[in-house]
Amino acid sequence: MSALGPLVHTRAFGTWRVHAIQAGGQKLDGGAMFGVVPKPLWSRRITADERNRIQLGMRCLLIEHPNELVLIDTGAGNKENEKFHDIYGLENAGGAGRTMLEDGIRQAGFALDDVTMVVNTHLHFDHCGGNTYVDEEGVVRPSFPKARYILQRGELEFASIPNERTSASYFPRNWAPIQAAGRLELIEGEPMIVPGIRIARTPGHVPHHQSIILESAGETAIYLGDVVPTSHHLALPWIMGYDVEPLITLESKRRLLTHARDEQWLVVFEHDADAVWGRVAHDGKAFTLGAGS
DSSP states (O other): OBTTBOSEEEEEETTEEEEEEEEEEEEEEHHHHHTTSOHHHHTTTSOBOTTSEEEEEEEEEEEEOSSOEEEEOOOSOSOOOHHHHHHHTOBOBOSTTOBHHHHHHHHTTOOGGGOOEEEOSOOOHHHHGGGEEEOTTSOEEESSTTOEEEEEHHHHHHHHSOOTTTTTTOOGGGTHHHHHTTOEEEEOSSOEEETTEEEEEOOSSSTTOEEEEEEETTEEEEEOTTSSOSGGGOSTTOOOTTOSSHHHHHHHHHHHHHHHHHTTOEEEOSSOSSOOEEEEEEOSSSEEEOTTO
8 A cells, every 4th residue: 555545456447457556656836737727726626735746646557458468657767866756756666676666566466577568658757767777787777678668759759859848857768778679669640559459649748649548348448648647637728837739738638538528438547646547527617527436
């Protein structure tokens, strides 16, 4: 049990089993997380600490697919220093020198070597830091040596030429060792990466952000990533100040959440400290988390 609740939530999904793994806690400025939404509004839903930071999670999804053991996003990893952890409120240490993500994978009944596919929504450090790890000799290596890593080609290109606004989030150590090992698989568009798991392009947070749609035995789920980072961001104008193209985020959210409501998809929240997953409703004014979610 972590400070954020159970480390792993497991459920049947169609004919598969999926495990939502809390890869750690993160605390970011509430104003940055809610963009143009005033604090008197967002603070009714979530409490800020004395540094105006709100508690977030870094939830990854492990999918027991018949063909692959698939992991979506990998948290922040073990490579950053104490100052970095303090700035971003990172709490992701597991037991015996492991990360919480590794502990969660073990609790789900697997080892890192069992993961055969890693999908990154994008390359910000809190989504792909666990792609690699630093060993006892200070060498950065792939965390999942038998996995191929799936990423939008445009996101790699965008991350590889950072500017003053984006450089604080993109660290080549999180993907360069994967490239060097020949395990980075670049995709374009919205392919089916294995039967029943397909990509949905959801730009706005970054230009090539992708969400992941799961379909099994008549059920559909979507791992949202940062297009809707928490259940508090379901309302269309509640968009992070971190987004580089917020008006494009708006349209990505409108399209995605309309499908999710109309077709009763299960939505998985990556950064919500409390809500793991649920169904989308609309109260006549805004999208909300449905009753019983």
